[in-house]
Amino acid sequence: MRIFLTIIVFVLKAVSLCAGYLDTSDSHFLRKDLQKDFGMVDDGGARDQTKKLQRAIDRISESGGGRLYLPKGTYSFANVFLKSNVHLRIAADTVIRPYWPEGGRTVVFHLDSREGKRPGPMSARINIENVSIRGVGGSFIIDYSNRPYDKEEGIRAIVCRKVKNFMISDVLIKDSWTRFAAIVFAPDMVAVADEDSIYKPTDGLVRNCSATDSNSENGLVQMHAGERIHFEGLAAVGGGVTLRLETSAGGHRGGIYDITAKDIYCEDGMSAVLLGPHTAQNGVVEIDGVLAKGCAFAVQMGAGFVKRELQRDPSYKPGVFSVGTVVRNIHAEYGENAPLPIKHLGLVRTECLGDYRLDKRDRSTRHVRGPSVGIVFDGTRDSWTPAIETISCEGFEYARNIVVEKEIQRVRLEKLLEGYPLLDELRQAESPRLKPKAPPLPQKF
Incomplete structure (x- = not known):
């Protein structure tokens, strides 16, 4: 009887975690074509058509809902707000x-209620429900690869905030080292007026989404907040992290709960998965199937901590992921074009330091590129306890399954790189990284 009950509980839990999104698109019979019915034009992206698309969304929502179809073409728009x-x-x-x-920041799609200035602290924005953005017959493309990195600019393809029951499917984001992750999940900081309102993305499905050439500090997905969301078939190529569960924004409103993911892929990037709780008291995360080709790591895990400016507030505590958080079926393949923060060069074997060079796209000179380092990086500092199950790799000569940050000593960067070409590159680039505060000593395997 005990075994039977255990199986039933496990099955129910799996269904509740993975089945957050309920597709309602077939329940609304209104079907409209954005070219025929609302005048959008395939003009090669020459003109801003935001107003036409927003007008169509508003009218469909006011009529009770339905589908809007955008025929194949090239269009320009941004700051589009979906509605229920x-x-x-x-x-x-x-x-x-x-x-x-030029000189600004933008978002292409908002899965959020539309407001200009945020209302006062005791009011709330109404959330939107039952929405989706999906490619039909394959992926559509959001392309801003022609814009180089500028620290004063920034773009996000999709931002999810006050939304419930949503899906994002079949989209390719072409980046070019711009600021911010492509798809962002964040909390709303306005007080919730009633118990029926939500302040974070809830009950969602994100599948078959990918990004190319992201900034190494960002990537495809960044989660600060969310509940009951499933990710599947995500990929990032050329930089950054595919699924970044780093709950660093939102204060007490940040945090993720009942998050599941399957088949997460990264190539020539930082890692396929990153978990970093900061101060958020996160729930359970379950990830099954991680493949990293030519990445620094397949999985990275960071510590919970409280920022210095918050340490006087006793309500803030080092963040965690709840017991039961697991990443399983991890496979890493060795490569020689992996991005790595300069501060982590101390993780590299001494004989491999000569193979690293500056990442030319990174104007801040924070990153280098070179050989893959390992499979899993454990930087939790015992602040929380992850479960890692079933690790495999190929092509690594020296790799350990798990590299632990707390075992590493520190040394000045100049001393670490003495005699290696990378030090000359950093000096020529006048890198601010050449200062007394230095990265760890090389790990001895």
């Missing part, structure tokens, strides 16, 4: 070139 019961379907290979004036 609107399902946006975009033909495969359609290209969206965001309307993004």
Whole structure:
């Protein structure tokens, strides 16, 4: 009897975690074509068509909901707000070139209630429900690869905030080392007016999404907050982290709960998965299937901590992921073009330091590129206890399954790199990293 009950509990838990999104798109019979019915034009992205698309979304929502179809073409728009019961379907290979004036920041799609200035501290924005953005017949493309990195600019493809029951599916984001992750999940900081309102993305499905050439500090997905969301078939190539569960924003409103993921892929990036709680008291995360090719690591795990400016507030505690958090079926393949923060060069074997060079796209000179370092990086400092199950690798000559940060000593960067070409590159670039505070000593395997 005990075994039977255990199996039933496990099955129910799996269903509740993975089945957050309920597709309602077939329950609304209104179907509209954005070209025929609302005048959008395939003009190669020459003109900003934000107003046309927003007007269509508003009208469909006011009519009770339905589907909007965007035929194959190239369009320009940005800062589009979905509304409840609107399902946006975009033909495969359609290209969206965001309307993004120089010197500014923008978001292409908001899964959030539309407000200008935020209301006062005791009011709340109404959340949206039952929405989706999906490619039809394959992935559509959001392309801002023509914009180089500028610290004063920034773009996010999709931001999810006050949204419940949503899906994002079949989208390729072409980046070019810009600021911010492509798909961001964040809390709303306005007080919730009633118990029926939500302040973070809830009950969602994100599948078949990918990004290319992201900034190494960002990547495809960044989660600060969310509940009952499933990710599947995510990929990032060329930089950054595919699924970054780093709950660093939102204070007490940050945190993620009942998050599941399956089949997460990264190539020539920082890692496929990163878990970093900061001050958030997170729930359970379950990830099954991680593949990293030519990455620094397959999985990275960071510590919970409280920022110095918050340490006087006793309500803040070092963050955690709850017991039961697990990453399983991890496979890493060795490569020689992995991005790595300079501060982590102390993780590299001494004989491999000569193979690293500056990442030319990183104007801040914070990152280098070179050989893969290992499979799993454990930087938790015992602040929380992850479960890692079933690790495999190929092509590594010296790799340990898990590299632990707390075992590493520190040394000045100049001493660490003495005699290696990378030190000359850093000096020529006048890198601010050449200062007394230095990275760890090389790990001895």
